[in-house]
Amino acid sequence: MSGAKDSETFGRRLREAVRARGPLVVGVDPHETLLRDWGLADDPAGLRSFSLRVLEACAEHACALKPQSAFFERHGAAGIDALEELLALARERGLLTVLDVKRGDIGSTMAGYADAYLRPGAPLEADAITLSPYLGFGSLAPALELAAEHGKGVFVLALTSNPDGPEVQHAVTAEGTAIARAVAESAGERNLAELSATGAEDEHGWGSTGLVVGATVGAAPAELGIDLAATRAPLLAPGFGAQGAGPRERDEVFGPAAERVLVSISRGVLAAGPATAALEARTRELAAAYAVPSAG
Numbered sequence: 001m002s003g004a005k006d007s008e009t010f011g012r013r014l015r016e017a018v019r020a021r022g023p024l025v026v027g028v029d030p031h032e033t034l035l036r037d038w039g040l041a042d043d044p045a046g047l048r049s050f051s052l053r054v055l056e057a058c059a060e061h062a063c064a065l066k067p068q069s070a071f072f073e074r075h076g077a078a079g080i081d082a083l084e085e086l087l088a089l090a091r092e093r094g095l096l097t098v099l100d101v102k103r104g105d106i107g108s109t110m111a112g113y114a115d116a117y118l119r120p121g122a123p124l125e126a127d128a129i130t131l132s133p134y135l136g137f138g139s140l141a142p143a144l145e146l147a148a149e150h151g152k153g154v155f156v157l158a159l160t161s162n163p164d165g166p167e168v169q170h171a172v173t174a175e176g177t178a179i180a181r182a183v184a185e186s187a188g189e190r191n192l193a194e195l196s197a198t199g200a201e202d203e204h205g206w207g208s209t210g211l212v213v214g215a216t217v218g219a220a221p222a223e224l225g226i227d228l229a230a231t232r233a234p235l236l237a238p239g240f241g242a243q244g245a246g247p248r249e250r251d252e253v254f255g256p257a258a259e260r261v262l263v264s265i266s267r268g269v270l271a272a273g274p275a276t277a278a279l280e281a282r283t284r285e286l287a288a289a290y291a292v293p294s295a296g
């Protein structure tokens with residue numbers, strides 16, 4: 001596998017960030033209602049002000065920011081401008097960025113998406129993006145390869161936090177394997193190859209091909225035979241806060257993989273705004289509530 005040196009892999013950078021600042025990932029989701037509650041206009045200037053305040057308040061207590069592209073895209077080119085600015089400022093502050101765009105397409109088009117988000121110097125450059133594997137895991141190859149080349153990461157949807165996810169994700173392949181399990185195993189194979197190529201095979205190594213597993217999925221990983229710990233994948237876990245999951249779900253859903261869970265919270269943080277001090281206090285509180293269970 002082509003790839004960055006061990007010290008430069010996304011998995012390693014992410015693990016270091018979690019060690020330094022904890023596993024909280026703050027979602028930047030400027031919903032129309034939140035902008036209004038914060039006394040901001042539902043326009044690109046409002047987005048800018050919202051985003052900068054979240055960045056300011058969260059930089060010390062989160063390992064990463066996760067802007068939700070949809071809420072920027074709905075403002076057209078000027079909204080994308082605001083997203084570019086946020087990504088660049090987060091990078092300047094040393095905060096990792098996971099751009100939630102859930103892309104997935106045929107391989108040749110996937111290369112275009114990969115270039116848009118994972119190529120150093122791209123206007124929308126992020127440290128990692130979310131990907132949808134429903135055109136086949138293999139169709140993601142251009143993004144996985146570009147990510148590996150530049151020390152970037154991806155989070156592939158495996159078990160999403162929404163109630164409709166099981167329709168597709170629990171369905172079984174012709175071989176009788178649940179789709180979510182097949183996705184997790186494909187990610188695991190890549191991670192083991194990366195860790196072996198970079199000499200980081202000990203049990204604490206994190207790969208750069210992450211998975212999205214909602215904190216709301218209950219016993220699904222066990223029921224579908226998914227060994228999350230074995231995948232070595234960082235686990236981006238939405239569903240905490242507004243969708244109902246809390247610290248107990250981290251242990252129950254993720255078990256021995258809990259130390260690799262990124263606790264992703266958007267509205268649960270953002271509802272504390274608009275005051276930067278209140279946002280900062282909420283982030284600090286959540287960072288303490290979800291402090292990493294083991295120093296692995």
Ligand SMILES: O=c1ccn([C@@H]2O[C@H](COP(=O)(O)O)[C@@H](O)[C@H]2O)c(=O)[nH]1
Binds near residue numbers: 027029162241264
């Ligand atoms: O399975 C998934 C994948 C992504 N998301 C995204 O995470 C945030 C959740 O927001 P909250 O306000 O913390 O509920 C949002 O951007 C979703 O698109 C998800 O919820 N579930």
